[in-house]
Amino acid sequence: MKHIAILGFGVVGGGVASLLQNNKKEIEALLGEEVSVDYILDLREFPDSPYANRVVHDFNIILNSDVDTVIEAMGGSHPAYEYTVAALKARKNVITSNKEVVSLYLDEFLMLAEENDVVYRFEASVGGGIPVISPLISLLRHNKIREVRGILNGTTNYILTKMFSFGESFEHALADAQRRGYAERIPDADVLGTDAARKISILASLVHGSLVDVNTIYTEGITKIRGEDIARLSACHHSVKLVGRALFGEEMTVFVSPHAVPHNCPLSHVDGVYNAIEVVGEPVGNVMFYGQGAGAGATASAMVSDLMVTYLEGRCYAIPRVRDKAVPASFRELPSRFYIVIKQGTMSDAPNTFMKIEETENEVAYFTDYITLDALQELTKHAEMLTILPILE
Numbered sequence: 001m002k003h004i005a006i007l008g009f010g011v012v013g014g015g016v017a018s019l020l021q022n023n024k025k026e027i028e029a030l031l032g033e034e035v036s037v038d039y040i041l042d043l044r045e046f047p048d049s050p051y052a053n054r055v056v057h058d059f060n061i062i063l064n065s066d067v068d069t070v071i072e073a074m075g076g077s078h079p080a081y082e083y084t085v086a087a088l089k090a091r092k093n094v095i096t097s098n099k100e101v102v103s104l105y106l107d108e109f110l111m112l113a114e115e116n117d118v119v120y121r122f123e124a125s126v127g128g129g130i131p132v133i134s135p136l137i138s139l140l141r142h143n144k145i146r147e148v149r150g151i152l153n154g155t156t157n158y159i160l161t162k163m164f165s166f167g168e169s170f171e172h173a174l175a176d177a178q179r180r181g182y183a184e185r186i187p188d189a190d191v192l193g194t195d196a197a198r199k200i201s202i203l204a205s206l207v208h209g210s211l212v213d214v215n216t217i218y219t220e221g222i223t224k225i226r227g228e229d230i231a232r233l234s235a236c237h238h239s240v241k242l243v244g245r246a247l248f249g250e251e252m253t254v255f256v257s258p259h260a261v262p263h264n265c266p267l268s269h270v271d272g273v274y275n276a277i278e279v280v281g282e283p284v285g286n287v288m289f290y291g292q293g294a295g296a297g298a299t300a301s302a303m304v305s306d307l308m309v310t311y312l313e314g315r316c317y318a319i320p321r322v323r324d325k326a327v328p329a330s331f332r333e334l335p336s337r338f339y340i341v342i343k344q345g346t347m348s349d350a351p352n353t354f355m356k357i358e359e360t361e362n363e364v365a366y367f368t369d370y371i372t373l374d375a376l377q378e379l380t381k382h383a384e385m386l387t388i389l390p391i392l393e
């Protein structure tokens, strides 16, 4: 019999317990033995749950038990970090969905897992139920990865989709996302781009082999996106999407920003709470992963998939090398094309590398040629800039 403990009995932790129960037959058929949820760690009691008698409030009970694998679904950095370190040192496998703690400490966790001959897996930390980390690592073995880019946050994609489909304002679409339980009451981590930055930093770290410090990533959220821009770009065959990107050339550049995405790019058609990640490699070309990026069932599916690999293969990943720290190059120096909107009458002569796409009483919109953000801001420093969005190629 296998023995697990679940840390955090919220949406994700509860989803893992339900999946193990509902798909017990399939799981046992694969493993040839039973998986027992011995403990659930949470601050709360769950008197009406079938797991009521397994709820504990002291992590040491789990640490000193026969539990072989800890499913960490707590979220937040602390005490998730301390519990993960303690579990790995106690030679227990750890499986997590916690992108915050993975993005900050992946190098340390992988090293501890190796030293203690146990497994640390984190498929559910990016893209919810989408298998992306394991396939990316498989691609890494023999491809040159040029770029990883994705719609990594379901909440903001839902908000942008509502703004696009129903002409709603950002505030209105956010309130709707909150009513439906997609966005938190304090939605900052989603709408300011922090959640997407954590996820792209994890993917970039895997490709680069060094931990990309999430605090050094240029991160812009969707709070300044205007309905006018979405409508105008739509008429020019572009969607607006929050995209996390990691580009690997002579230098690595990692950033998160809303982008104007041409309709011929597959990412422009990823709508609602769905996520998608596109990997561009040589010689594989473009590979896309698509699915539900959040929610109990999807995230639990990724965690139980890690559990199965842990039990069946007993290994972390084929290339679990994420060592040292890396500071990516600045997005400000990456040449890109931009969609910009300037307040009417504040820029006398537009450079001839700007293509005017619309002029109204109040504003003028352009597509620019390739230019860095720094150079663009210098060129337009006397103008009042209303919107500036890189264009995804």
Ligand code: HSE
Binding pocket: 128, 152, 153, 154, 155, 156, 182, 190, 195, 293, 294, 295
């Ligand atoms: N808040 C996240 C999202 C949850 O909206 O994508 C999944 O990581």
